Amino acid sequence: MSRKRIVIVGGVAGGATCAARARRLDEKAEILVLDRGPYVSFANCGLPYYVGNVIHEESKLLLASPELFHSRFNIEVRTRHEVVAINRYRSTVTARNLETGNTTQEPYDALVLSPGAAPIRPAWPGIDLPGIFTLRSVPDSRDIRAWIESRKPQSAVVVGGGFIGLEMAENLRHRGIAVTLVELAQQVMPPLDMEMAEYARQRLESHGVDVVLGEGVVGFEQGAEGDLIVRTQSGTAFNTDLVVLSIGVRPETQLALDAGLELGDRGGIRVNGRMQTSDPRIWAIGDAVEVRNWITGQSELVPLAGPANRQGRVAADAICGRDTEFRGVQGTAVCGFFGLTAALTGATEKSLRRAGIGDFASVYLHPGHHVGYYPGAKTMHLKLLFRKSDGLVLGAQGVGELGVERRIDVIAQAIQMKATVFDLEEAELCYAPQYGGAKDPVNFTGMIAANAVRGDLELAPWAELRSSSAFLLDVRDPHEFRDGAIHGAVNIPLGELRARMNELPRSREIWVNCQIGQRAYYACRILAQNGFVVRNLSGGYSTYRVLYPDSDL
Numbered sequence: 001m002s003r004k005r006i007v008i009v010g011g012v013a014g015g016a017t018c019a020a021r022a023r024r025l026d027e028k029a030e031i032l033v034l035d036r037g038p039y040v041s042f043a044n045c046g047l048p049y050y051v052g053n054v055i056h057e058e059s060k061l062l063l064a065s066p067e068l069f070h071s072r073f074n075i076e077v078r079t080r081h082e083v084v085a086i087n088r089y090r091s092t093v094t095a096r097n098l099e100t101g102n103t104t105q106e107p108y109d110a111l112v113l114s115p116g117a118a119p120i121r122p123a124w125p126g127i128d129l130p131g132i133f134t135l136r137s138v139p140d141s142r143d144i145r146a147w148i149e150s151r152k153p154q155s156a157v158v159v160g161g162g163f164i165g166l167e168m169a170e171n172l173r174h175r176g177i178a179v180t181l182v183e184l185a186q187q188v189m190p191p192l193d194m195e196m197a198e199y200a201r202q203r204l205e206s207h208g209v210d211v212v213l214g215e216g217v218v219g220f221e222q223g224a225e226g227d228l229i230v231r232t233q234s235g236t237a238f239n240t241d242l243v244v245l246s247i248g249v250r251p252e253t254q255l256a257l258d259a260g261l262e263l264g265d266r267g268g269i270r271v272n273g274r275m276q277t278s279d280p281r282i283w284a285i286g287d288a289v290e291v292r293n294w295i296t297g298q299s300e301l302v303p304l305a306g307p308a309n310r311q312g313r314v315a316a317d318a319i320c321g322r323d324t325e326f327r328g329v330q331g332t333a334v335c336g337f338f339g340l341t342a343a344l345t346g347a348t349e350k351s352l353r354r355a356g357i358g359d360f361a362s363v364y365l366h367p368g369h370h371v372g373y374y375p376g377a378k379t380m381h382l383k384l385l386f387r388k389s390d391g392l393v394l395g396a397q398g399v400g401e402l403g404v405e406r407r408i409d410v411i412a413q414a415i416q417m418k419a420t421v422f423d424l425e426e427a428e429l430c431y432a433p434q435y436g437g438a439k440d441p442v443n444f445t446g447m448i449a450a451n452a453v454r455g456d457l458e459l460a461p462w463a464e465l466r467s468s469s470a471f472l473l474d475v476r477d478p479h480e481f482r483d484g485a486i487h488g489a490v491n492i493p494l495g496e497l498r499a500r501m502n503e504l505p506r507s508r509e510i511w512v513n514c515q516i517g518q519r520a521y522y523a524c525r526i527l528a529q530n531g532f533v534v535r536n537l538s539g540g541y542s543t544y545r546v547l548y549p550d551s552d553l
Contacts, residue, residue, distance in 0.1 A: 011040035014286030015114035017312030052171025126220030153241030161188035294328030346395030364539025369403030
């Protein structure tokens, strides 16, 4: 191997992984990592839990020190060194020591940019008042902890209902602080489809979080008692002792832009499948790059640790001469808060519509995470999206207390392998009473969707429920029907259906629902084989309650 000099700008998930992988492939290379922060490798996903005192020691968040990189990998790491310029013609970077102010010129044969992303901090009036924080680094979490311990706040406003916002809401409540969560969108957890996010909203409110949706913050003021006033677009004012901004991140691209590297349509650094930028001697990875969603084909910014790790490996492989390519992303993610898990993989309904993809359908189901006869079964809520024409699995979302992430992981791998709903139907998964069922929820998602693709079951479009002229049939037991039903539905229990078919119209479509979908499927099969035109409202009344949460029907 020829000796080469690899310079990596930024550590954490992408840069640190790239450095370690490059060393494993090339023992002779000179590898230098320059990071402007105090830590080259830390667990940023653990920061909310350090604020919440679930993780007690800051040292637990620190994964690898410069000394460890040197002793184990023979990699030089310089923290508190910011790269301020790239000279592409001389193949050098200018690095400034943030403690001394001195600068050095560092030559490279291969340059890897892993600058990450910065938390969005809009230029709102009062944004720099004391007590307003973002959370992206260990010092950020340290500052919030210090504020809590010194000021003893009684209330907090979390601005933004994404993953970090929900985790911060939980951890602030864990510290005994009253929390108001303000989100501009009409739902929390914007990556999820709205009806799946409804379960998250309900869980937040059940644990004392005041959730305010469809409300944008416009500024902050200092209160007369030393508190903070959060003002919103509608004119509402929230008095609080602490504000945490979690409204997203912006890719750190200024260094690349100053160097003349191409940016993509979403504002991230444009790279090819080998993670090369428009300069073939410069690679870019992590939160700062645009990558292709391999389901929709669209460019995306995906600030997640998993893709950043994989991109770091791909860049190192490419630099070291291996034939490699980053497949793209499918957005697999999970979030836990107040005992609830929400996870997703692949496309959502709204992302498919944004991409102009119309050949898809969705099914809902609400199974237990293991068999019902074994104590402790918890209901999970699943949504599967698939291509109607051939059953290709496109995406899945799940919410529940137990077992959700396992099912989404299985479907994530199925998407990687370009599996169909027929593959999910046939998947052979672990079974014991305390873990699942002989037909796992993953199998059920495949079975329901496969029935639709085969034509054994027609799916009724929930979006057209209010405008449809279909006859609505509810096949639950009478006591269930009395507890709540879709407006206009007629109740004929499944056990009476065969004897009462004469009560049903043959001149109209019949849309059938039960509580979660299984009895409605049985009813659809009975009616279809008796000449009725029938469709199933997937997921039944349980799905209706989250699709139409404000309905009193």
